[in-house]
Amino acid sequence: MTENRSRANIFIEQNRFSYIDILRGIGIFFVVLGHIYYNDVAYRWIYSFHMPLFFFAAGWVYKEKPIRDDIKKRLQTIVRPYFCFGMATILYWQLFEKSFRSADISFIQAIEGLVSGMYEHLSFNVHLWFLPCFFIVTVLFNALVRIGKKYRYDLSFPVVLCMSAIYIFAGLPSLPWGIDKAFGYILFYKIGSFFSLSKADKRLQAHPISYQRVCIVFLLTMSFFFSYCSINQGIMWYVTAMLGIVSAWIFSVLLHKNRILEYLGKISLVILCVHGPVYRILIKVVSILLCWSTDAVRENFILSLLLTVLTLALCGICFQIIKRFFPWSIGRQRKKAVV
Template sequence: MLKGIGIILVVIGHIYSNQTIFNWLYSFHMPLFFLAAGWVYKEKTVLADIKRRIQTIVIPYFSFGFLVLIYWQLMERRFRDSDMSFMDSLFGLFSGCYDNLEFNIHLWFLPCFFVTVILFNILVNLGGRRMAYLVSALMSLAFIVVPMHGLIWGIDRVFKYIGFYAVGVFIAGKSVKAVKKKVEAGIVAIVLLALSFSLSCYHLTMGIMWFVTALIGVAAVILISQLINENRILQYFGRISLIILCIHGPVYRIVVKIVSILLNLGTDAVRENFLLAMVVVVITMAICSTAYEVVVRLAPWMVGKKKVKEN
């Protein structure tokens, strides 16, 4: 549920060109993914975890990365003001450096996520969860104090997000039940969302306030997911969030262009109009869902799954 809500917010944030909404969503939607991943963390031996994460993160990253890079080089790059060469883009794919992923900037998440989950599990294996919590907290503090930028495989961003992953692991160790007092929980969720929105509007998202604002927004989404409890659409989007993350960039840009041609509007006008932007979001999610169903049947390894043996 959390991943489903999170990936919808990611797509909305990338499509709808409203700076206020953009700032608000970006104040918490990526921390939400790391916290949700930590929530389902299970300790494994280091080698077993690395093997599994290569299958579920690294292989999909390179698979979709190469496909989108080829599409970008042959098609989309011709229509964009980009001076990044193919070799620079290829370097970006292998290094995971944010500044070289212009062809599909959203891919930065996967190498960063890979390093985060592998590192946390190594820490747990070395000194237990308490040590992992402590090191994660210290890394988050270091991110605030020490400027970091452009390290390979998103290591600089690992410092930024590992604290949220640790919070998710910590929450998973507690008894979290579905809320019974729905009215009260709904009011709290609305208050938290309003507070999160206000803090982002006043740009209180720097330094230690980055973590405070993010946790407030994430807490609101957790409450909302508990209030909804079950929703097949959100759960489905959560399960296929990987492929949505990997391909929604080029998909939505094509959809925006088609809509702009049909309505005789500029692409910026389409993205600035809330209703039209939401139409693009719906179409993009539908295309990504269709792509997932095709890929999972023809090449499941691309989305980190093994081929199901037929009897």
């Protein structure tokens, strides 16, 4: 009986995490589309929630660990990929892209930018900014939980609120490893953890599907309205971001199963790291074939959508190659052959 109950609990947890993989899949789709498609309205809406969504999703699956074990794991799964993909794209930049991109940085400057982890110094692959910031958020949050548990007090709640208040009202200069951005994004991590602990998905599923659909439409409408009217500064940044995040989360729970989005969610780290060079090559090829400027290609929604799908497909191929030949670069171990 106990064994059957344990298996049932594992199955339930796997289903709960499938929602989060779908949520990440939705998020990474909008990340790629937002980087390809040139449209001010779409830009403002997508950018209002797409990166906070990943911190929320990570907070959802957070499990407390000893501080040393957590740092060791994060170094392997976040920092190692950051430097591996960073070095790979620096070499690619120096050999190929540097000659036709506006940013002109030397190899040494690129290395310095990679070490600093600062957004403005990562022009060779600016999307990498997320990883050092994510590392800071995850390690800091776990440390707060562990220290708070020692003193029987939820230390994460007041500290995260103070950090968010500093980010909104005082502002911070650009700091190494996205520490300044971590002050803003850690609240989404905390909210994701709270949603998970409160079993919010089970409460949502207790309502009729029609109710869930109405919630999605309402939240999306409010999210679009706030972002379109640029009501997303200061504390409203959190409100607007959460409207988009929660609507995507409800959709992922409602969808329940989708193999494509789940797969994209599982490989979202690799997609984030490699999609930049991939989509730029594709845009250039399409512009040559159609005799259009690259801006004209990116202003066309249908072409941008097709390029997004193709970029994601090619990133999926990149992931399979990396998993097969360079698994250590994404924090995985090579599977030993069974004799």
